[in-house]
Amino acid sequence: MFTRRQALMSVAAAATLAAIPLVAAHATEAEVAALPREKVALVAPPFVHVHDLVAKGGPKVVEFTMAIEEKPVVIDDEGTVLQGMTFNGSIPGPMMVVHEGDYVELTLVNPGSNSMPHNIDFHAATGGLGGGALTLINPGEQVKLRFKATRTGTFVYHCAPEGAMIPWHVVSGMSGTIMVLPRDGLKNEKGEPLSYDKVFYIGENDFYVPRDQDGNFKAYESHGDSYADTLQVMKGLIPTHVVFNGAKGALTGDNAMKARVGETVLIVHSQANRDTRPHLIGGHGDYVWEEGKFANPPAQDLETWFIRGGSAGAALYTFLQPGVYAYVNHNLIEAVELGATAHFLVEGDWNDDLMKQIEAPGPIPSL
Numbered sequence: 001m002f003t004r005r006q007a008l009m010s011v012a013a014a015a016t017l018a019a020i021p022l023v024a025a026h027a028t029e030a031e032v033a034a035l036p037r038e039k040v041a042l043v044a045p046p047f048v049h050v051h052d053l054v055a056k057g058g059p060k061v062v063e064f065t066m067a068i069e070e071k072p073v074v075i076d077d078e079g080t081v082l083q084g085m086t087f088n089g090s091i092p093g094p095m096m097v098v099h100e101g102d103y104v105e106l107t108l109v110n111p112g113s114n115s116m117p118h119n120i121d122f123h124a125a126t127g128g129l130g131g132g133a134l135t136l137i138n139p140g141e142q143v144k145l146r147f148k149a150t151r152t153g154t155f156v157y158h159c160a161p162e163g164a165m166i167p168w169h170v171v172s173g174m175s176g177t178i179m180v181l182p183r184d185g186l187k188n189e190k191g192e193p194l195s196y197d198k199v200f201y202i203g204e205n206d207f208y209v210p211r212d213q214d215g216n217f218k219a220y221e222s223h224g225d226s227y228a229d230t231l232q233v234m235k236g237l238i239p240t241h242v243v244f245n246g247a248k249g250a251l252t253g254d255n256a257m258k259a260r261v262g263e264t265v266l267i268v269h270s271q272a273n274r275d276t277r278p279h280l281i282g283g284h285g286d287y288v289w290e291e292g293k294f295a296n297p298p299a300q301d302l303e304t305w306f307i308r309g310g311s312a313g314a315a316l317y318t319f320l321q322p323g324v325y326a327y328v329n330h331n332l333i334e335a336v337e338l339g340a341t342a343h344f345l346v347e348g349d350w351n352d353d354l355m356k357q358i359e360a361p362g363p364i365p366s367l
């Protein structure tokens with residue numbers, strides 16, 4: 001039986017899809033072994049590795065490798081140092097993209113230079129603490145996890161070792177996102193295809209840096225030295241920094257994300273620990289999957305959208321005017337004072353029809 005979505009597709013496209021051999025719900029190891037494999041090199045956010053919006057061919061095994069890196073990270077203009085923990089050296093960790101039905105095969109490396117055990121919990125995975133139960137590794141070890149991407153959407157992954165280590169590792173930087181695309185791509189509420197020219201991944205983090213008696217942020221020699229003080233600040237639930245991509249200013253000025261008028265951009269926004277509310281000043285969310293899950297129809301024309309702590313959402317927008325757009329957490333105190341601001345630099349021609357200054361600022365005429 002044809003679904004409404006299939007009925008909307010061309011006969012040729014439907015025939016192509018029907019010819020794709022699908023792996024059974026419970027594939028045997030031999031069936032998985034027979035699948036094509038693709039090795040993907042991850043790139044640091046806000047960029048995302050090259051991928052197809054619509055899958056070519058049937059399911060495959062997509063191989064990723066990430067090394068965990070514990071390292072000090074400068075998180076603001078004042079040189080405040082966070083004892084950071086990272087997937088692949090970046091905060092957030094890199095975004096992975098696969099299609100529904102693909103298998104994700106991750107090699108997770110915990111180099112001997114690190115000091116702590118780590119693991120990875122994929123919200124996109126099923127069972128075993130999202131993989132966390134099968135991936136806990138000590139410094140000097142690596143592990144390989146495979147899971148089947150059975151649900152579409154943008155999903156957070158994060159480190160989840162145990163107890164108080166879990167929130168500490170997450171608020172020290174250990175989270176990222178995987179996007180599982182429908183095999184036939186994104187669609188609007190009518191089942192019509194949606195596409196993007198560019199995708200940017202913005203990970204928002206709340207940091208909790210202890211202060212000394214004079215109110216200055218404290219620096220520590222090691223993660224272990226910082227732990228007790230940091231935990232006290234964390235328990236107060238008031239972050240000292242709320243930033244995009246690991247540091248205040250990481251995506252502003254020279255680091256602005258670039259687009260052109262007429263280009264459609266997919267903005268994926270994650271927050272592994274705390275609620276947030278992205279807003280594109282001077283723009284909109286044309287189509288927004290607030291919860292990030294593509295089985296649900298996108299909301300349209302949003303001004304601000306809500307990202308629940310522990311999730312990633314996706315917003316599609318076609319830029320219609322040139323200029324610098326601030327993309328903020330619309331708790332404006334967090335945006336301006338704590339750092340949660342990014343910039344899009346958009347080039348192209350101004351559209352007077354959408355906005356025009358009819359009269360320049362000047363003195364109020366006397367009566």
Ligand SMILES: [Cu+2]
Pocket residue numbers: 085117118119159160161169174
């Ligand atoms: Cu960890």
